Amino acid sequence: MGSQEVSTVDWQGKHVTVAGLGVSGIPAARALHERGAIVTVVNDSDDERARAQAAELEALGITVRLGDGATLPPSTELVVTAPGWQPDKPLFLAAAEAGVDIWGDVELAWRLRGTNGREAAPWLAVTGTNGKTTTVRMLASILEAAGLRTAAVGNIGVSLLDAVLGEQEYDVLAVELSSYQLHWAPSLRAHSAAVLNLAPDHLDWHGSMEAYAADKGRVYEGNTVACVYNAADPATEELVREADVEEGCRAIGFTLGTPGPSQLGVVDGILVDRAFVANRQKQAQELAEVSDVNPPAPHNIANALAAAALARAFGVEPAAVRDGLRAFRPDAHRIEHVADIGEVAYVDDSKATNTHATEASLAAYDSIVWIAGGLAKGATFDELVTGAAKRLRGVVLMGADRALIREALTRHAPEVPVVDLDRTDTGAMSEAVEHAARLARPGDTVLLAPACASMDMFTNYNKRGEAFADAVRAHAEKSA
Structure with a gap:
């Protein structure tokens, strides 16, 4: 199916099972019901x-069948699932x-685009282990600066179904996709x-690194203009090589x-094409x-280059890339500068919930007092610590799995002072x-980049970041 082709499915009387209530399941059930499908929703919980x-x-x-998400209802002709199942x-x-097909919410949105009487907008898609949300929002900012009607959608919080079926018309969509969504x-x-x-x-969901990478690589399948890869990450280029794309589609790399x-x-400090x-x-x-990139940390410059590559693939002029990057403001808790106190910067990167994100965060500063710890999710920390050791002034550890980082x-950094909060x-x-x-000493950065999930102590990484910012402000008042 080519990029601009619209799928036609006769939904009238089709028995569809929707797996999971929630942000994707409820809109899917409604959309299918409105098109004449006979919809049954199954859900594990019954609260x-x-x-x-x-x-x-x-x-x-x-x-709706609550408390039983395991049994396939009789007569089911299609299953539409929430991405996390x-x-x-x-x-x-x-x-x-x-022999029943299984689609995710993204697949359903793809199939339903263009069925509400509006022209189907092309998708510029972004995936990866880290940086997806920032890159998609940068891309949307650039597209807006070019005068295009667009939105940042997908795994970013705005339902793709709402975007393709709503009243708003779009010229192009900036789409964040998780490995779960791409799988289906x-x-x-x-x-x-x-x-x-x-x-x-x-990896607990996908079963192996190979399966995880293969699902990420699905984003390249059938691309018509550009497959954008990270020149510093050969695995991403290999996924481009393996993809079956439209004739004339190009491999476009980005590099620092x-x-x-x-x-x-x-x-020389200039982003060039x-x-x-x-x-x-x-x-x-x-x-x-x-x-023009905010903040100008190395990994964020990489995000900006990827966003620029996708925008340029869509024909956006250079000035719009500049204007879009200047207008972009990062989400909270992503390398967010909280305060300067006594010539020490305090930075909240609570969103760094895994070692890969934290490695990028630590690389952005020269001398760091690192606050880390939480739920490790099976991660190991030797490589992370080895890479960051020369930058560490000191480390403060807290959370359930802090011992793994301490070890x-x-x-790998036995000379670095460590405070272990029990x-x-x-x-x-x-x-x-x-x-x-x-x-900390003047010129240092106190960096919250936990390398771990937050749920041992906080509801989510946002609450953890807010607690850090509150604590920094309280410290500033004491120091005043």
Whole structure:
């Protein structure tokens, strides 16, 4: 199916099972019901929230089965699943055995685009282990600066179904896609797509690194104009080589160094394009300055180059790349500068919930007091500590799995002072900041980049970041 072709499915009377209530399941059930499908929603939980959601759907005439997400309803002709449901669930095994197709919310949105009387907007898709949300939001900012009607959608929080079926008309969509979503999206064909990086993540869901990478690589299938890869991450280029793309689709690399032909990169503090120019062997087009990227940390410059590559693949002019990057403001808790106190910077990167993200965060500063720890999710920390050891002024550890980081520090950075907070209550953050402030010297950065999930102490990484910012502000008042 080509990128601009629209799928036509006769939904009237088709028996569809929707797996999971929630941000994707409820819109899917509604959209299918409106098109005449006979919809049954199955859900594992049967709590108060699920019962309230079920009542709303049942009022429309949709069948909801709570507390039993394992059994395939009789007569099911198609399963539409929420992205988080694991592939080895009995429901999916039964569907596969019965020869029933399984689609995710992205696949459904792809199939329904253009069915509401509006022209189907092409998709510029972004995936990767880290940096997806920032890159997609940068891309949307650039597209807006070019005067295009666009939105950042997908795994970023705005439902793709709402985007393709709503009243708003779009020229192009900037789409964030997780490995879960790509796993269940067999016919997705983007205009252009980028895989930002690959590092072990969600292996419990995918089963292996190879399966995880293969699902990420699906984003390149059927691309029509550009497959954007990270020149510093050969695995992403290999996924491009393996992809079955439309004739004429190009491999476009991005690099923090000087770009070769068909790449975007950095020369003397300038983001330049040697891919979408008339003579890429000899010419480069200036796009923006490194200082136009907020914040100008190395990994964030890489995000900006990937966003620029996708925008340029769509025909966006260089000035719009610059203006879009200047207008972009990062989400909270992503390398967010909180305060300067006594010539020490305090930075919140609570979103760095794995080692890959934390490695990028630590690389952005020269001298760091590092606050880390939480739920390790099976991660190991030797490589992370080895790479960062020379930058560490000191380390403050907290959280359930802090011992794993402490052991890596003992092995690879034994001279770095470590404060180990033997507590997992939320108040530990205030103590962590006080210890970090004592370790810091003028010119240092106190960096919250936990390399771990937050749920041992906080509801989510946002709450952890807010606790850090509150603790920093309290410290500033004491120091005033």
